[in-house]
Amino acid sequence: MSKRSSLIRVGAALCGALFVSGCANHLPQRSEHEERVERKLLSHSLQIDVGEPQVLELPQRRVRINEQKTFEVTEFEVSRHYDRYTPYQPWRELYEVPLGAVAVVAGVGANVLNVVLLGSLPDTATKDWISYGFAGLNPAMNVESNGRSEQNLAGIDEKQLDKRMEYTSQPWAERPVSVKLGNRSHELLTDRNGVLRLNLLDSPFADEEVSRVGTLHLSVSDDQDGARADATLGISRSLRGKLSEAHALIFEDLEDDEVAQWVHRVKRLSELGLEEEASELEQSLIELTRNDPELQKEFLHSLMKDAGRLAADPGDSE
Template sequence: MRHPMLPWALWLCAGLTLVGCSSQPQPPGGVATRVERELVSHNLLIDAGEQLVLTSPQRTIRVTEQQLHRVTEFDARDRVANSHESHQSLPWDDQPVILIAEDRRFTLRTNHDGVVRLNLLDEQFIDLDFTNLRTIQLVARANPTVVAEQTLLISRELRAVLREAVALVYDNLEESGVEQWVYRIHRLNELGLEEESNQLENMLMVLTIADPELQYEFLQALNADPRP
């Protein structure tokens, strides 16, 4: 036989239900429904390594973009639920970096990691007066007010290497013979320019591919006078 629930029992159940609902934890400040980001600072940083005096034609340059935002979260009643600062550091991806030397400007470009590989023996630089070149300046610019600059010094030893290496790398190969080819390869290696030495050797292999006898003579001379 079913008995109707007594009035006091109904009130007890209702009270427990209300207590249970009111005891559910609420997130502080409520749930954010709108977020505002305010740019506080914006900078570029050029990292050219700890040593600012170049002793080699090559140098790896890394450019980083740094931003500081103030992030404000608002709840459904448009009250501030939270406020904090957010730091962001990203590679200066696929962006120009200007190199200034002797009042001349050259454009380099970063890769997707924000890195550009400087090589003063690249063809665009070979007309510079390496005898008197003392400094180069690197400039990265996001906008007129966000600019990073870095100056690198050219050592006396490097200036001498550059003057000699330009001729070794870029003088006409077809106007010289096998003996001169081998000398140029070895001399670049002696100057510490192994990359350029290897590139010249590979170029000569391609140049002589249509003349097996000349290529054989070149390889014989190269092997007879091994690199130091």
């Protein structure tokens, strides 16, 4: 009697464990598809275009810097496959079992009726009701539910679609450039178009003894991969002889000078062959006298008479 009672308790315990643990109801597998692009850098180079001629005859020069990259581009189609299932929850059997019984009866009735109607009933009535009913009657399984389904990644498939070489060329925009003049180095920045504007009459070169130095050395480098480029610009003896005088003509105090001295400065810069600097000084003086029309008129008249230069206040066209 005791042995039989023990067997009953063991069987009950196994049924209870099965009821609590249950089985997941597996759903159709789901897949996701996407495209992935890999870009592998094959080469990276920098180029400094110092322009022509390579010996400076004028104090200003625009230096253009570009970087070129070569990539290996590979396109893939990636498919991710997921196993889906409805996790087991024992308390749902309280309503799934009676609903399952009703669904089985309804499904059997629908199949009988479908015979009479020559198979015109949809599969949702003849097959799905029976499938739902048996899942509901099974105490170790919940019925399928997309609303509370869970998923696990089952596998990933990759298919290569294309492989090609890609070349890019872009300006060295707003990046540092090392400029060495003699024994001193200066770090300058390019603009957003990758252009470095050199002016030997402006900072940081204005305080240098440029007349003693015959070359400018320019270098750029990328710390990420070590790409580097170097270039050299010569400074002509003629230009070196003009820089000191030109610097004094441009930057010495203007406000204490007379109109005749202003005109002399502009004229002398033009005689030195520094026409761009002469025009810039001319416009600065016009701007300086904007609030004194009589003085400005005197300067423009003297500029025309003594230097043969025809200038006008750009503000007059506004």
